[in-house]
């Protein structure tokens with residue numbers, strides 16, 4: 033296995049971005065003490081949504097289930113260029129994914145190029161199914177810095193238990209093809225992560241996941257705990273091994289393990305832009321219930337320092353548990369990745 037550390041990210045940290053990160057860290061600590069939001073600087077990372085369309089129908093995902101109430105669409109390169117220019121002073125890390133499957137958007141190679149033109153590190157998470165030879169050739173012209181393959185089963189039965197509408201052979205051949213071409217072209221990018229959400233139905237395969245990752249030369253294998261929304265889903269999907277569960281489940285329902293404080297660093301270090309320009313606080317706001325502004329009418333800086341954003345930060349400093357999504361969130365609790 034080649035390096036499991038993402039050293040490539042260091043190349044995107046300029047003096048100005050480092051100074052911004054120091055300002056963000058400092059203002060967050062002051063806010064925790066004063067219990068009121070003070071924000072110096074801008075977020076160093078973003079999730080920007082290429083599309084909220086998906087080719088699968090995973091049962092715990094609002095996008096795949098068709099349960100999103102917000103419009104469906106595709107991020108266009110000219111929009112993304114505007115976003116990239118407006119955030120590049122302070123940001124260096126862009127996740128080109130949020131809801132949906134990124135490679136449904138045919139402009140992905142162009143989006144990656146635009147990000148790199150603006151000196152932004154690009155991470156993409158995919159189910160791998162759409163990665164045929166043509167798409168791989170197109171993205172390897174200017175490869176993303178990191179590519180995460182979410183494949184949660186090592187045979188058809190375990191895979192299709194959750195990834196409804198896909199097959200293990202399609203998903204894994206996307207990863208195999210990418211690794212083969214990366215090797216043949218002697219590329220150092222993308223950093224490839226094989227991500228596996230641990231469930232009752234696949235927990236017997238964990239040793240095999242690491243062996244398969246090693247066999248194919250991926251940089252890193254990550255086991256993730258699963259997010260669910262109901263006791264029924266918890267009973268159906270959560271693994272029997274406690275260390276791969278983020279919830280305590282009893283007759284009354286489920287709650288995240290560990291204790292929350294009334295704070296959330298995510299509201300200082302990161303932000304999310306949907307395909308149609310809405311700014312929402314974090315990746316847990318999948319259906320954009322907390323729209324803090326729109327990139328179509330304001331600059332990111334105006335939105336970041338606006339009253340809606342500050343009021344939302346204040347609401348968490350007052351009482352994080354008042355928001356349902358914050359009660360089902362692992363921010364500040366070290367249980368997300370094993």
Ligand code: SF4
Nearest residue numbers: 296298314316358361
């Ligand atoms: S869900 Fe709430 S606590 Fe979690 S990251 Fe988002 S705003 Fe912060």
